[in-house]
Amino acid sequence: MKNVHFDTSSVHASGHNSVKSVSKINPIYQTSAFSFTDLDDLEDYFRGKNDYLYTRMNNPNQNDFANGVAQLEQAPAGVVTSSGMSAILVGILSVAQNGDHIVACDDLYGGTYQLLSDDLKSFGIETTFVSFKNIGEIEENIRPNTKLIYSESVTNPLLRVEDLDALVLLAKKHNLTTMIDNTFATPYVLQPFTKGIDLVVHSATKYLNGHSDVTAGVVVGREDLIAKAQAKMIHLGCNLGPFDAWLASRGLKTLSVRMERHIANATELARQLKDTAGIKTVYYPEFVSETGNSSIVTIELDEQSDVHTFFKSLDWVHIVPTLAGVETTVSYPLGTSHRSLPAEACEKLGINKNVIRISVGIENVDDICSVFKKAAEKALKV
Ligand SMILES: Cc1ncc(COP(=O)(O)O)c(C=O)c1O
Secondary structure, eight states, X not given: OOSSOHHHHHHHSSOOOOOOSOOSSOOOOOOSBOOOSSHHHHHHHHTTSSOOSBTTTOOHXXXXXXXXXXXXXXXXXXXXXXXXXXXXXXXXXXXXXXXXXEEEESSOOHHHHHIIIIIHHHTTOEEEEEOTTOHHHHHHTOOTTEEEEEEESBOTXXXXXXXXXXXXXXXXXXXXXXXXXXXXXXXXXXXXXXXTOSEEEEETTTTTTOSSOOOOEEEEEOHHHHHHHHHHHHHHTOOOOHHHHHHHHHHHHTHHHHHHHHHHHHHHHHHHHHTOTTEXXXXXXXXXXXXXXXXXXXXXXXXXXXXXXXXXXXXXOEEOSOOOSSSOEEEOTTTTTTTTSOHHHHHHHTOOTTEEEEEOOSSOHHHHHHHHHHHHHHHHHO
16 A cells, blocks of 8 residues: 555555465455445445355355255255354244244253243244154144244254154145254254255254354255245344354364264164163164264163262263263253253153263263263262
8 A cells, every 4th residue: 555654554454365376175254244346346246246245144154154054954055143042043933923833842952942932932923842752742733823843853862753754744734834953963864854844953063063162053944944044144143253154164074974983982882871780771762864873872870870970970071061072971951951941841751860961972982881881880889
């Protein structure tokens, strides 16, 4: 810059994109907005010739991640958001509004349960929670104003596998939209859109990113609904920051190899814990898909085992109120993820004081099995 003072120069001297070479990896577009050379250039954005205007609306890193997940889920479109919760919110708001009704399964993640039972209720959207084990029960609860059937493909924390084909049939019969949280299964195991589910949502905080260093969400599915979900994301301002979107895209590259190892380890851990004294029940789903069952194992200790001793005896495995990192971790559903569920609902579902959710990592499988077997043994001796 010529003919300007030093303090003006210092503002404008750096930060320009002068790179002509193509970078191997998408750069981080850590910018809140995009600049335009003249009014025609600006108008071109509204004519669809320029891609980007303002990061709350759209950004290359957000698009990269949304398109990546949509591709893996075999869905035509997707939108990323600041968290799994905001992805669920914008997905639901693309379907339901004041006066509408939702039928949801009664064994949902606690945060989703709260969103539906409290927050959306206060917006005039009512939800009936029913057991999805019986399709007849879902049908009985459909009302003239029902718009949406909502569930999880593999439920949190007891790993019930949803019958997606039956849900799609029922929804078609009553002209309803279906939305599935596919966080636990991931598209490596299941692709609900290919079965006819309209919207598929993820807490990308979990396996899609996979390294426990990002909070993010994504919803993919029918183009008309995703366009509406994107508008809600923009208006509610729950966009994902460019760096987090970039990190999540990086995580996605290793989804397949991570899931292969997570699932192999979880399958073996579930097998060994079934024969371990002090463990009453091992929840581990079967026949989920050809690529595997689950990377989560949930256990219930015997009544005579001491749950505090179990947690204290886990050596290098830490208590962490999330899942899906490369490290093996444990969580206590009654005390964290399902704390907001009414006590009667937890009791009915079987989420009691002895239930522990294990997020099986990618470490050596013998080390993982040994830690849990020793902890179960110690908990039983107390
Ligand atoms: C199945 C499921 N869906 C959604 C969420 C919410 O995701 P986030 O914490 O990214 O908002 C969670 C969080 O644990 C979850 O387990």
